[in-house]
Structure formats: structure tokens, C-alpha cells
Amino acid sequence: MIDWNINYAAIWRQRQSYLRPVRQIDPVKLGQLIGIERQKQLLIANTERFLTGLPANNALLWGARGTGKSSLVKALLNAYKDRGLRLIEVDKQDLLFLPEIVDDIREHDQRFIIYCDDLSFEAGDSMYKPLKSVLEGSIELPPDNVLFYATSNRRHLLPEQMRDNLETQLIDGEVHYSDTIEEKVSLSDRFGLRLAFYPQPTPTYLDIVDSYFVDYSGDREALHKAALDFAHLNAAKNGRTARQFYNAYSEKSS
Structure with missing residues (x-):
């Protein structure tokens, strides 16, 4: 059993069917995340509602790769772990174990975010169906100390194809989506907070580079060109x- 008073995060390990405490948490801070202020503030507000016992939404962070979606979730843990926030990471293939995980934590005093990174489903993948009931409950309501946050490159988590739209009809002036589209949209609809992350423009990218090279004393223009x-x-x-540029270039710049 995990002592959640001294452990702030855990990862589900399917082979042994247990939660492994995380000993070295990614130290990323909210202030380090640049260019996503609106998304940051909305997710902070939702998380603070959750921590104070107010109704809060499951959250889907979707959009362009590398734009800070997963870093934002990890930064929330660092910001609020002293206020009782805990984070449990679950891989997509382990979503079937969510009921067992939730049963283990529903009676604890801490507030838990179950986090799934890079969540998406392929055509014919039925794994998303049990996730629906976990998000909104079955005959048993979800516990009020658990939320689900996910990141994805897809807005609706499922692949969208042109042929899905061909069955959409206009009846009496109203659009009636095909059953396929309704099924796909219904999953993302269960996330009450859906935040879009877009590709970052060049000035924002260079601002992020500068945040890594705060103590750089060389030619800043040359640094930007290299970046x-x-x-x-x-x-x-x-x-x-x-970050990858910093990893490759920082020793050369010192």
C-alpha cells in the first residue's frame, strides 16, 4: 500500500498489477511554461476548484505535439502537492484497470488526478468504451476526490475520416450527424474542460529558448539563429x- 502522505505520484504497472510510487518527480514549474497562458490559467482554475471540494471537470488537453500539454499536468502536481494533490499515471492499454485503481483511492483524504498521456484510439479499438463509464460513472457515481486528465494530439481521441461526414443529414433545417460521428464526439464530450494547444510562432519559440539560456553571455542573435x-x-x-536544443547546445555556450 502506498502512503499518500509522503508519496505524491504513482505509476500503474500492469504486470504486477500495482501502483509504483514515483521517487523522482519531474521538477517542471508552472512559471517555466511559456506561450500557453490561457490554457494554464483555465486548468489551474479547474484544479483549484477540485482541491477545495467544488465541482470540477475532467480535462482533455489536445493539439500540436511538444506544446506543453504533459508538462502542464506535471507542473500542477509540483504546484499543489502540498495542498493534497496527487497524480497517478496510467497508460492507455491499462485503462481497463481504472475501476481497481479508483477503488484503492476513493476513501483517501487526498485529491487524485488520474493522468493518461498521449491518449488516442484507432479504428476498431474498443478500449475507449470502458473509459466512458469511468468518466461519468455507471450505477456508482465517480468519487469526488478523483479527476481524469488526458493529453492527446486528437481533438476527439478517435481517427476522423471524410466518409464519416457523408452520412450526416440535414433534416428540417437541422444538422443530424452520423452515428459514427456521434460515437466519436461523445467520448470527448465527457471531458468538461477541453483545451486546445496550437503550434507556437517563432517569437514564442525563441522566448522559450531564452528561458533555458538565462545566463548565456554570448551573442544572443547567433544563439537564436542556431536555435x-x-x-x-x-x-x-x-x-x-x-529543450532539445538546450541539451545539444548548452555546453557549447558555456
């Missing part, structure tokens, strides 16, 4: 690329 060259090589200008 942009690195981004072009990796075909992405985002927070993840900025």
Missing part, C-alpha cells in the same frame, strides 16, 4: 524542441 536552424532540422518550433 532556428535546430528547429528547421527537427521540423518543429515548440517547447520540446527548445
